[in-house]
Each structure stands twice: as structure tokens, then as C-alpha cells.
Amino acid sequence: MIKAMGAALVAVVALAVPAAAQEMPGFEMSFVDGTTGAPVENVCLGMVDESDRGVVEPQLMVQCSDSSGKVRNYYTNRHRFYVWSKDGSYGSHWVGPHGPTGVFARAKWFEAKDRVTRVTVTMGAPGEIAGIVTDSTTGAPVAGLCPMPTPAGKGFGGFPGVTCSNDAGEYKISGLAAADWVVQFADFTGKYAWEWSGNAPNRLAASTVRVRSGATTALGAKLQPAGQITGKLVNVPDRGQYTSIDVVNRWTGDFASPRPVKDSTTLTYSVTGLNTQLVEISYVAMGTPRYEYPEPVRVTAGRTTPDIDLVFPPQS
Incomplete structure (x- = not known):
């Protein structure tokens, strides 16, 4: 383990080994302390996977290391890994090909088909990003904004290390690995345009x-007013009760807005929170x-971009 100016350099070692007769294919993750080499408990x-659009959902069921520093599962398709310490004593990060990265696109793809793929991740000391979020038009602080160190989903359910902005617009993302990061400022109220x-x-x-x-590390943001898409739901089953609409950036595939709003009385919908960009829209209803x-x-x-009607073919 090498240390430079107090920043731990994090190593990643991945070994694909033939599965023993009693072993099912999957991943075995080992987390170790970068200074002592000791196993690290409570790293999650x-x-x-490729369908997740980079969204990490720590509020769902996740696996965290035990006293041996290990996590074992039986997934076999391709994944990228985001790891975080429950108590923030080690730096969260995407697992890259040569160490930690804060950039989703630089994370390594891991795959386990007919093997147990063993991955060792060395955990280092954390740092943080903090700053002030303001309205670009008025200069007023923006409260309740929850910046994300990973691509945002359509709603915010809590994220490790994220302290949402207070009345003074001050936010903080703690427990981050020493690395380069990109941060998304996603307003889930839909008032402001999502930006990076x-x-x-x-x-x-x-x-x-x-x-x-x-x-x-200081990082501020000046939020622009949100763009909007509106339109009708045509031939929608159940008056749109179970309809789901996804709006993503044309080039990155990231979600571009919070959850759209639907009106079952008028059979219309609206999407807010949009920045200047090209988006793709997909939609599905029950059945x-x-x-x-x-x-x-x-x-x-x-x-506002109006008259973007979402048409369902007549259902038999």
C-alpha cells in the first residue's frame, strides 16, 4: 500500500477461477484496509447491470461485508460495482480497472458466467465535496436539493453520505474515495433543471x-428553471393508473427528470426538471x-415542449 499526501491509493484485483464442484458461479468480494491489509467489515x-442506467439504490436490499470482509453472491451477468462504508470511515467509489473512480463511465465491467469471480477491493480514507446551491436567476439559495455522486433515479430515497441543502443552500457529500468525481444536481420537485x-x-x-x-472540495451549482414536456396519453389502459414513463438523455441514457405527473381525468401527462438536451421517451402500461x-x-x-402525445396501439 502506498500513501501520497494522505490519500490512499486503492487497488483492485479481480481473479476469475474455475468454480469448484460445490461452488455456484457468482462474485466473491473481499474488502481490505489499505493501510493494514485487514478485512473491512460493513462495506456495502x-x-x-446494463439495464440500471448507472442508478445505485442503497435503500433496497444490498449485501454488506461481514467480519471476514467478504460478500458472496450468485449473479452471473455483467455488472459495475459501487461500494460504500456504512459508517463513512472509508471512501465510497465505483470499482475501476486500476483503483477507485467517481465516474460511472470509468468503472470496470465484471462478469461471472461459469466461474466464481473473486474481486479484492482496497479501501482508503475518505474526503468530501461541499458547496452552495443557488437559483441562477435570483441568486437565492435553494433548499432541499440532494446532489448525487452517481446518476440519479427518478426519485430520491436517501444516499450514503449525502446531506441535502439547507435553507442557506449548503449541501455536503461525505465519505467519498480520493478520486475524480462528477456530481449530479437533481431537483426532484421539478422546479429546476437537472444539471451536472x-x-x-x-x-x-x-x-x-x-x-x-x-x-x-468546494463545488457550487447555479440552477436554471426547468424545461417541461406535456402531452396526451392516447388509448392508455386503465386511464393511465399503472402507466410508467421514462425520459432519458439521448446520449448518456441517464434519467433526465423526476417521475412524470399523470392526470387520469384529462388523460394528460407532464415531465418537468428538464435541462437543454435531446431526450428519448419510453412508456408502458399494465399488460x-x-x-x-x-x-x-x-x-x-x-x-415547455407541448403536444408530445404518447400513443398506445388499440388493445385487444
Whole structure:
């Protein structure tokens, strides 16, 4: 283990070994302390497959290491791994090919088909990101904004280390590994346009932020008013009661907004929280396939894009 300026360099070792006769294929994760090499207990594993759009859901059932520092499961498809310490004493991160990374796109894909794939992750000391979120038009602080160190889902259910902004607009993301990160500022109320670090409209344009162990890195955000899409639900079963609508960035596949709002009386919907970008829209109702809106939709922060009707073929 090498240390430079107090920042732990985190090593990742992955070994694919033939499964023994009594072993089922899957992943065996081992977490070790970067200074002592000792097993680390209570490190939790978020497994993100290719359909998850980079969304880590720590509020769902996850596996955390026991006193041996290990986690064992039986998943066999491709995953990227996000790991975090329950008490924040070690730095959360995506598992990269050569160590920790805070950038989802740089995380390594791991796969276990007919083997037990053993992965050793060395955990280092954490740092944090903090700053102030303001309204770009008025300069007023924005309260209740919960920045995300991973791509956001359509709702916020709590995330390790995230302290949402207070009345002064002050937020904090603690317990992060020493690495480059991108941060998403996702307003789940739909008032402001979702953006990424550097006031970028999508993850590919985001500025990286360097986190160092034991230090606080400053990062502010100036939020623009949200763009909006509106339209009708045509031929929708059950008056849209069980309809789900996904709006994602055309180039990254990240969710671009919080959950759309549906009105079963008027059979209309609206999507808020949109930044300037191209989005793709898909939708599904109870008992139907998932349908795609026929072309990408151009949206602009602060403006409404109307008449984007979601049409369900007549159901037999």
C-alpha cells in the first residue's frame, strides 16, 4: 500500500477461477484496509447491470461485508460495482480497472458466467465535496436539493453520505474515495433543471471534481428553471393508473427528470426538471409492451415542449 499526501491509493484485483464442484458461479468480494491489509467489515456492495442506467439504490436490499470482509453472491451477468462504508470511515467509489473512480463511465465491467469471480477491493480514507446551491436567476439559495455522486433515479430515497441543502443552500457529500468525481444536481420537485458539475446539461459534458482524503472540495451549482414536456396519453389502459414513463438523455441514457405527473381525468401527462438536451421517451402500461416515442425530443431549460402525445396501439 502506498500513501501520497494522505490519500490512499486503492487497488483492485479481480481473479476469475474455475468454480469448484460445490461452488455456484457468482462474485466473491473481499474488502481490505489499505493501510493494514485487514478485512473491512460493513462495506456495502451496489451492483449495477446494463439495464440500471448507472442508478445505485442503497435503500433496497444490498449485501454488506461481514467480519471476514467478504460478500458472496450468485449473479452471473455483467455488472459495475459501487461500494460504500456504512459508517463513512472509508471512501465510497465505483470499482475501476486500476483503483477507485467517481465516474460511472470509468468503472470496470465484471462478469461471472461459469466461474466464481473473486474481486479484492482496497479501501482508503475518505474526503468530501461541499458547496452552495443557488437559483441562477435570483441568486437565492435553494433548499432541499440532494446532489448525487452517481446518476440519479427518478426519485430520491436517501444516499450514503449525502446531506441535502439547507435553507442557506449548503449541501455536503461525505465519505467519498480520493478520486475524480462528477456530481449530479437533481431537483426532484421539478422546479429546476437537472444539471451536472460545471453547470453541464448531461454527464458527458460534466466537469470532474478531485476529492482528496481528509479534505473538503468546494463545488457550487447555479440552477436554471426547468424545461417541461406535456402531452396526451392516447388509448392508455386503465386511464393511465399503472402507466410508467421514462425520459432519458439521448446520449448518456441517464434519467433526465423526476417521475412524470399523470392526470387520469384529462388523460394528460407532464415531465418537468428538464435541462437543454435531446431526450428519448419510453412508456408502458399494465399488460402492454414498452413503447418508444418515434423520435428524440429537443427540450430547453425554462421552456415547455407541448403536444408530445404518447400513443398506445388499440388493445385487444
